[in-house]
Amino acid sequence: MAERASGDLVLTGVTRTYETFTAVDNIDLTIPQGSFFALLGPSGCGKTTTLRMVAGLEQPTAGTISIGGQDITATKPYQRNVNTVFQNYALFPHLDILENVAFGLKRRGVSNWRVQAMEALELVELAHVAKKKPTQLSGGMQQRVALARAVVNRPDVLLLDEPLGALDLKLRRQMQIELKRIQSEVGLTFVHVTHDQEEAMTMADTIAVMNGGRLQQVGDPGTLYEKPESTFAANFLGQSNLLRATVSGVSQGVASLDVHGVAMTVPAASLPDGGKELWLGIRPEKVRIISDSADATGLNTLKGEVTDVSFLGVATQYLVAMPWGRELTVVQQNDGMPRAQLGSNVTLGWVPENSFALDASQDADAGAEHIEDE
Amino acid sequence: MAERASGDLVLTGVTRTYETFTAVDNIDLTIPQGSFFALLGPSGCGKTTTLRMVAGLEQPTAGTISIGGQDITATKPYQRNVNTVFQNYALFPHLDILENVAFGLKRRGVSNWRVQAMEALELVELAHVAKKKPTQLSGGMQQRVALARAVVNRPDVLLLDEPLGALDLKLRRQMQIELKRIQSEVGLTFVHVTHDQEEAMTMADTIAVMNGGRLQQVGDPGTLYEKPESTFAANFLGQSNLLRATVSGVSQGVASLDVHGVAMTVPAASLPDGGKELWLGIRPEKVRIISDSADATGLNTLKGEVTDVSFLGVATQYLVAMPWGRELTVVQQNDGMPRAQLGSNVTLGWVPENSFALDASQDADAGAEHIEDE
Amino acid sequence: GSAGKNPTTGPGGSGTAPAKTAAAAQDMSDTEKVVNWSNWPAYIDVDDKTKARPSLDEFTKQTGIKVNYTEDYNDNDEFYAKVRPLLEAGSDTGRDVWVSTDWMVARLIRLGYVQKLDMANIPNHVNLQDSLTQVSFDPGRVHSLPWQSGFAGIAYNPKATGGKKVESVDQLLTDPALKGKVTLLTEMRDTVGLVLMAMGKKIESFTDADFDAAIAELQKAKDAGQIKGFTGNDYTKPLASGDTAACFAWTGDVVQLRADNPDLGYVLPQTGCTLWSDNFVIPALAKHKKNAERLINYYYDPKVMAQVVDYVNYISVVKGAQEILTKQDSEVAKNQLIFPSADTLSRAHVFRGLTAAEETKYNKKFQALVTG
Amino acid sequence: MSWLRRNLVIIIGVLVMLYILLPNLVVIAYSFNKPAGRYNYEWTQFSLDAWTNPCGVPGVCQSVGLSLQIGLIASLTAAVLGTMVAFALGRYKFRGRAGTNLLIFLPMATPEVVMGSSLLTLFIAMGIPTGRTTILIAHIMFCLSFVVVTVKARVASLDPRLEQAAADLYANEVQTFLKVTLPLVAPGIAAGTLLAFSLSFDDYIITNFNASPESVTFPMYVWGAAQRGTPVQINVIGTVMFLGALVIVLAGQLLGRRRNRQVA
Amino acid sequence: MSATTLPVTPTQPTTAGAKPRRRRGARVPYLLLLPGLLWLVVFFVVPMLSLASQSLQTGDVDNGYTLTWNFATYADALSTYWPQMVRSLVYAGVATLATLALGYPLAWFIAHRSGRYKNFLLVLVIAPFFTSFLIRTLAWQTILGDSGLLYQVTHATGTEFLLTGFKDVLRTLGLINNDQLLFSPFAVICGLTYNFLPFMVLPLYSNLERLDHRLVEAAGDLYASPFQAFRRVIWPLSLPGVVAGTLLTFIPATGDYINSVLLGSTRTVMIGQVIDAQFLRVLDYPTAAALSFILMLLIVALVITYVRRAGTEELV
Numbered sequence A, B: 001m002a003e004r005a006s007g008d009l010v011l012t013g014v015t016r017t018y019e020t021f022t023a024v025d026n027i028d029l030t031i032p033q034g035s036f037f038a039l040l041g042p043s044g045c046g047k048t049t050t051l052r053m054v055a056g057l058e059q060p061t062a063g064t065i066s067i068g069g070q071d072i073t074a075t076k077p078y079q080r081n082v083n084t085v086f087q088n089y090a091l092f093p094h095l096d097i098l099e100n101v102a103f104g105l106k107r108r109g110v111s112n113w114r115v116q117a118m119e120a121l122e123l124v125e126l127a128h129v130a131k132k133k134p135t136q137l138s139g140g141m142q143q144r145v146a147l148a149r150a151v152v153n154r155p156d157v158l159l160l161d162e163p164l165g166a167l168d169l170k171l172r173r174q175m176q177i178e179l180k181r182i183q184s185e186v187g188l189t190f191v192h193v194t195h196d197q198e199e200a201m202t203m204a205d206t207i208a209v210m211n212g213g214r215l216q217q218v219g220d221p222g223t224l225y226e227k228p229e230s231t232f233a234a235n236f237l238g239q240s241n242l243l244r245a246t247v248s249g250v251s252q253g254v255a256s257l258d259v260h261g262v263a264m265t266v267p268a269a270s271l272p273d274g275g276k277e278l279w280l281g282i283r284p285e286k287v288r289i290i291s292d293s294a295d296a297t298g299l300n301t302l303k304g305e306v307t308d309v310s311f312l313g314v315a316t317q318y319l320v321a322m323p324w325g326r327e328l329t330v331v332q333q334n335d336g337m338p339r340a341q342l343g344s345n346v347t348l349g350w351v352p353e354n355s356f357a358l359d360a361s362q363d364a365d366a367g368a369e370h371i372e373d374e
Numbered sequence C: 001g002s003a004g005k006n007p008t009t010g011p012g013g014s015g016t017a018p019a020k021t022a023a024a025a026q027d028m029s030d031t032e033k034v035v036n037w038s039n040w041p042a043y044i045d046v047d048d049k050t051k052a053r054p055s056l057d058e059f060t061k062q063t064g065i066k067v068n069y070t071e072d073y074n075d076n077d078e079f080y081a082k083v084r085p086l087l088e089a090g091s092d093t094g095r096d097v098w099v100s101t102d103w104m105v106a107r108l109i110r111l112g113y114v115q116k117l118d119m120a121n122i123p124n125h126v127n128l129q130d131s132l133t134q135v136s137f138d139p140g141r142v143h144s145l146p147w148q149s150g151f152a153g154i155a156y157n158p159k160a161t162g163g164k165k166v167e168s169v170d171q172l173l174t175d176p177a178l179k180g181k182v183t184l185l186t187e188m189r190d191t192v193g194l195v196l197m198a199m200g201k202k203i204e205s206f207t208d209a210d211f212d213a214a215i216a217e218l219q220k221a222k223d224a225g226q227i228k229g230f231t232g233n234d235y236t237k238p239l240a241s242g243d244t245a246a247c248f249a250w251t252g253d254v255v256q257l258r259a260d261n262p263d264l265g266y267v268l269p270q271t272g273c274t275l276w277s278d279n280f281v282i283p284a285l286a287k288h289k290k291n292a293e294r295l296i297n298y299y300y301d302p303k304v305m306a307q308v309v310d311y312v313n314y315i316s317v318v319k320g321a322q323e324i325l326t327k328q329d330s331e332v333a334k335n336q337l338i339f340p341s342a343d344t345l346s347r348a349h350v351f352r353g354l355t356a357a358e359e360t361k362y363n364k365k366f367q368a369l370v371t372g
Numbered sequence D: 001m002s003w004l005r006r007n008l009v010i011i012i013g014v015l016v017m018l019y020i021l022l023p024n025l026v027v028i029a030y031s032f033n034k035p036a037g038r039y040n041y042e043w044t045q046f047s048l049d050a051w052t053n054p055c056g057v058p059g060v061c062q063s064v065g066l067s068l069q070i071g072l073i074a075s076l077t078a079a080v081l082g083t084m085v086a087f088a089l090g091r092y093k094f095r096g097r098a099g100t101n102l103l104i105f106l107p108m109a110t111p112e113v114v115m116g117s118s119l120l121t122l123f124i125a126m127g128i129p130t131g132r133t134t135i136l137i138a139h140i141m142f143c144l145s146f147v148v149v150t151v152k153a154r155v156a157s158l159d160p161r162l163e164q165a166a167a168d169l170y171a172n173e174v175q176t177f178l179k180v181t182l183p184l185v186a187p188g189i190a191a192g193t194l195l196a197f198s199l200s201f202d203d204y205i206i207t208n209f210n211a212s213p214e215s216v217t218f219p220m221y222v223w224g225a226a227q228r229g230t231p232v233q234i235n236v237i238g239t240v241m242f243l244g245a246l247v248i249v250l251a252g253q254l255l256g257r258r259r260n261r262q263v264a
Numbered sequence E: 001m002s003a004t005t006l007p008v009t010p011t012q013p014t015t016a017g018a019k020p021r022r023r024r025g026a027r028v029p030y031l032l033l034l035p036g037l038l039w040l041v042v043f044f045v046v047p048m049l050s051l052a053s054q055s056l057q058t059g060d061v062d063n064g065y066t067l068t069w070n071f072a073t074y075a076d077a078l079s080t081y082w083p084q085m086v087r088s089l090v091y092a093g094v095a096t097l098a099t100l101a102l103g104y105p106l107a108w109f110i111a112h113r114s115g116r117y118k119n120f121l122l123v124l125v126i127a128p129f130f131t132s133f134l135i136r137t138l139a140w141q142t143i144l145g146d147s148g149l150l151y152q153v154t155h156a157t158g159t160e161f162l163l164t165g166f167k168d169v170l171r172t173l174g175l176i177n178n179d180q181l182l183f184s185p186f187a188v189i190c191g192l193t194y195n196f197l198p199f200m201v202l203p204l205y206s207n208l209e210r211l212d213h214r215l216v217e218a219a220g221d222l223y224a225s226p227f228q229a230f231r232r233v234i235w236p237l238s239l240p241g242v243v244a245g246t247l248l249t250f251i252p253a254t255g256d257y258i259n260s261v262l263l264g265s266t267r268t269v270m271i272g273q274v275i276d277a278q279f280l281r282v283l284d285y286p287t288a289a290a291l292s293f294i295l296m297l298l299i300v301a302l303v304i305t306y307v308r309r310a311g312t313e314e315l316v
């Protein structure tokens, strides 16, 4: 029987090593009760391993896991009040949908399992397929059954391992809304693994970015996006333009920079510790294409040639080649205003406060997930 | 042996019926040689069936298919110079990557198959895994192998059936760029099936929107997006706000409308034939949140209360409740400007030319893909 | 008749080593009114309507002894292989009596696997046909009493021979009309015996050289493609259908086959045919020896044996059965294959007893022929 | 021509099916024969005699009963033991795996006479009297390999994540096995058991060595009877067994379909 | 029993976890193995060991055998009976090929073209087992006999020329000697093929049933004719099923002799028949035992080579 131990989920120094390979490396993390927490990171970074340790399907090599102050590190999966929505759903093919959902209830000896399971199915709008077998359902429906099967147990913590990974974009967006709705309706702690950054940002209260088994940065979506602390976070969470810059001086809270010979500024508060060299980062949507007539005072500006224009529907994405060869990405909402033409020379500008500065010792392409290194 | 029959792909009155069900209904379509054509539509609308008929894997019940003027309707798949990148890749698990790519070449007795296959693998940047088996590759790599396997045959037409459907967002965007690059490098006719509208818009020269086995609208992405001809197209290709409106008069090319008691205008040219009732459509990103100080002359305006704010990274999405209950969706790029708060009352406005008008006899929710009707 | 001349030439059942004595178990006959009898399939009278076994039922009615009758004796060798380990280990075989062919009886006696019969319990043994009272495999008839006997001769199907008769072993082995459509018996004594006699040898007293010559003769026929196969009792079906044109066959079978197929020919070759008998023996450690002996005694009543013979159509081993049958079923009584005349019997011979070493040696050679 | 090409597989399939069933058709036909003599070799006359009195030959029905009983117990026991071995082989890496595989495979490569006779010697040495027990032991032994091979394939293709999901949903080890693992492997076990049953039910050579006069199985009976022409009843029983198997499957399927329909 | 089952296949790993893995509780596999292996050790290995010792003994039944490590028996047995040994392997091999040729289309048909009759057909494949094999083999005598069913059917339908032509082909192939179908190598192989067909069909079926039909389409799309699609895609993918089926057929068929006894002639004697005769009739246990071991050894060697070449990792 699972013990009720409602409260925060706390991981302390959790490490998991496979023979010589360390999949999860000394993670400390506190996930407040009732929050929607997203774990984000590239493939193989240790997200699933972390979840499996919380679920009890894997034993940490070191460290402890506790819920509400109670150490559950050594308990068996079925003794934990934690449920998982598996990446591949893992529905029981020999049971019908209702039986799948009722599985956990029956194991715990809940007597009105039928009522509760049907309620859970109604929650995911699938009560009408209760008697079907999993294979008779579409991918999206299966995903919702997996969700119902976990949620119905009202666990302290619900783990979701890329539950939307296999869905197409449109359905995915709908399921995201659905998940949020369920989370706020039932008020559980959700730990949601994904490598879709947009998904993480729209859904989570708090996001942790993982890489190579370690936590890179933990914070709310806005902070993480606007003020990434590493090139990895900057590139992994959305796109970033990173410009090589040298600090030429600091005065009145403003740092002067030299970017390929162009003078720019950035708030001094955002400077990283250490040397004079740094990466100046600016998000594509923060960059404006400035008409000749417009006033550019107070903005950092660069000139370049438009080498690519792609219409995205909501917005248009431009690539603008800089004199030093590198291209800057610019995204402009299609709000009905006229836009730049392919091949034209344009001036780009942004408010210095919208940019961020990062330690130059890092690889500018970290987290940009090039094809070669998936 | 496949016959070379380079030229436009033409479908004339193509219909495919399964017993009583018509999956594809009298389609006429001309796809110019060398173009990148996207077929877009909800699940089950007949996209795959259409491709399969072009590939020869399915026989049309009626109609003809020709390439470069040569009727290929009755030829076998292996006699057609058409190749497919399958939705699930369909790589041969028992062959290594090189052998997979060389499969078609060998079947046609190409003697320097090794050289050609390696070239194709280099094109998709996978020459280094030539000796691996498909299962040893990640999803994205498999997808590129499938692409190389098809492209290497230099078919007249390359059919792509949701080749990116199973990839995660980040990889998906990269593969899109890749696909475009390959298409322009080798200059084949691409027919690309997807139900990701953003994907269709960024990649295709021409988009055909299908629904229920019929073609709804064919055109370039910009036109389709900006001037949809049906509520289905408006909803399916991106989001749309549709407002019930009555035409109160037309003068000087401008139609006056009554929208729930608010007076608005729309270019008379965009009015559909028929009655006075219509749907006034406006894209979320075309709607601006107007500050009190700003000048709203010439804009259609509405007042409402912000009921939801979600941060999308690049942009923020607002839901604004109208006095008559319905919510309008507004998307604003996160360009660093201050934005509206949840619960605040705001004025929304848009340039009349950015809106479009549709026949009121249609269902406003067509194509919005509710969960219930997957 | 002359077949009754007991073949005294062989070394009898004694072999090179003196026969061992079979162990007896404590006889439970008086307390357990049962007897376990293993016999060959279809070797007892059956009521074709009720499918009951009338003579057995009658025995039980008379004596109160229940007979567990099992038809698990399909083949001497196979049965022996089944019980030998038990007998060798000195354990009970679960059977009180079974029916073994003469040469097998010799082996069983030699190895001390069968007990002496207590003739006091079998007063009817005096009804045994004179010709069978002295046999080389069981001198003095102390261990066995025959159940049925029969000839091995030549059977043919005129449909497959083209109406031609097959009258001699020579013809069987050489006639091109029969090429590839001849089967012989896996029973060495019948097959080799018939050939030996056709070669002019006496099967009561042949030598190693004679045996080898017979094998060579057979080998020649086999190599020439004349012989299709060696069979157990399964020669009947192809013979009936004509897939086998001619073969060595046992009398009882042929009598039965003729009921369906009156055209079938059967010949006891002029050069001589083998006469064999299948005999009751009581194995070592049999628990109900006395009951078994009462059973034997019962069947040695001519009336009872007449009833059996009328059904199984082998040669009666009990005197007086013919007379009874002549009254009831003159067809059967007149059948030469069931009640052979003296002339017929004069052509019938019994294969001599073999020493253990001979048995191994001959078996090896014969099996090399069969499975070569 | 193109019709032929399209339906070639069906045509060949039907022909092969016919090949498989042809002897049974003969057996069925001759169950309605009324032979003049005691040999049921030649077609004589149509009759229902044997059908109205299938147990008419002494011992035949007892032998069928014994064979069914032995087949059932042997196949079920072999199923249990074999499934356990299959799980060990399909699930775990351990020392001696290759040896175990070989040990599973050798009995299939051993001639039946050899197996039957050497087993009998063993039983005698161990003092086990031959009979039902020894037949059962022998049958379980040779059925085991077939069950292992069949079930192992199924176990190997079982998705371990389903068991993890069960553990995640509060099922302890035993419950996980009973509620998830077993039902999922069940079709493989069923197939293995069926195969084992048919092998046991049809075995003659090994059985014959290890039987006693009280334990005559159906194949032993048939073997004996065939020495002098099989009674028509044997054809009847063969036919009943054959059709029985089909009827059971058809009934199961119909029942399943009805249940599905009710649910839907 | 569900239609999707009856798997007798060593499968391709379908999931990540399909490969055997090491687990905590190293005792578990041994506990699972214990009863089954114990059974095999006591009732198979022990008798085989005593058989092994028997094969090295000299003596005779009457005076008993003694262990003299007489390896000569092996040499003698092999030199005397190698033709039967070779014949057995050849017949079993040909019969295995025949079951494959017949079983493959049937398995395909059941897996992909039989719709809801799947279960029914599967049982129809195995149901003949429930009628004693002896009766069924004897039925082949009725079918193949000179005036048997085949003859009567062709005779009655005026298609006797088919039968004659068929016989001519068989004669050319050396599978019959004269005009008889029965009692010929052909009849023996036909009987073997018939008897072991289910052992081929079941594993093939469970493999083919899982074949992804889209791969076949992909092959067609890539210019493979239907034959090439079979040769290059379907066949290699079905290899695990083929391997399992051929083993389950070949191994028991090699030792079988009932078919040879009932349907064959003196020229079709198989090794099982020899072993049987040595055991039961000659009572030469050492030779019989030696022959058994030679046979087993040959089979194991052949199987290992075959399995290696076919690229399936595990024995059976």
Ligand SMILES: Nc1ncnc2c1ncn2[C@@H]1O[C@H](COP(=O)(O)OP(=O)(O)OP(=O)(O)O)[C@@H](O)[C@H]1O
Pocket: A018, A021, A022, A023, A041, A042, A043, A044, A045, A046, A047, A048, A049, A050, A195
């Ligand atoms: N049983 C194992 N033995 C050895 N290495 C393992 C094992 N399980 C996982 N790993 C390794 O640990 C690393 C982390 O794996 P994990 O599954 O946690 O990644 P992930 O972040 O969930 O990736 P994805 O996004 O692809 O699901 C990977 O490099 C993987 O290869």
Ligand SMILES: Nc1ncnc2c1ncn2[C@@H]1O[C@H](COP(=O)(O)OP(=O)(O)OP(=O)(O)O)[C@@H](O)[C@H]1O
Pocket: B018, B021, B022, B023, B041, B042, B043, B044, B045, B046, B047, B048, B049, B050, B195
């Ligand atoms: N063999 C078939 N028999 C009956 N109906 C079929 C068959 N194949 C397809 N259909 C039906 O035809 C319709 C169109 O199917 P199709 O696969 O072309 O859709 P699609 O547009 O590719 O959908 P998706 O986006 O889900 O892949 C569907 O409703 C489907 O159920």
Ligand SMILES: NCCCCNCCCN
Pocket: C040, C041, C042, C043, C101, C187, C189, C190, C250, C276, C278, D228
């Ligand atoms: N059905 C009984 C047949 C008995 C045959 N006995 C054969 C002995 C041959 N010498």
Ligand SMILES: [Mg+2]
Pocket: A047, A048, A049, A087, A161
């Ligand atoms: Mg993962």
Ligand SMILES: [Mg+2]
Pocket: B047, B048, B049, B087, B161
């Ligand atoms: Mg599709």
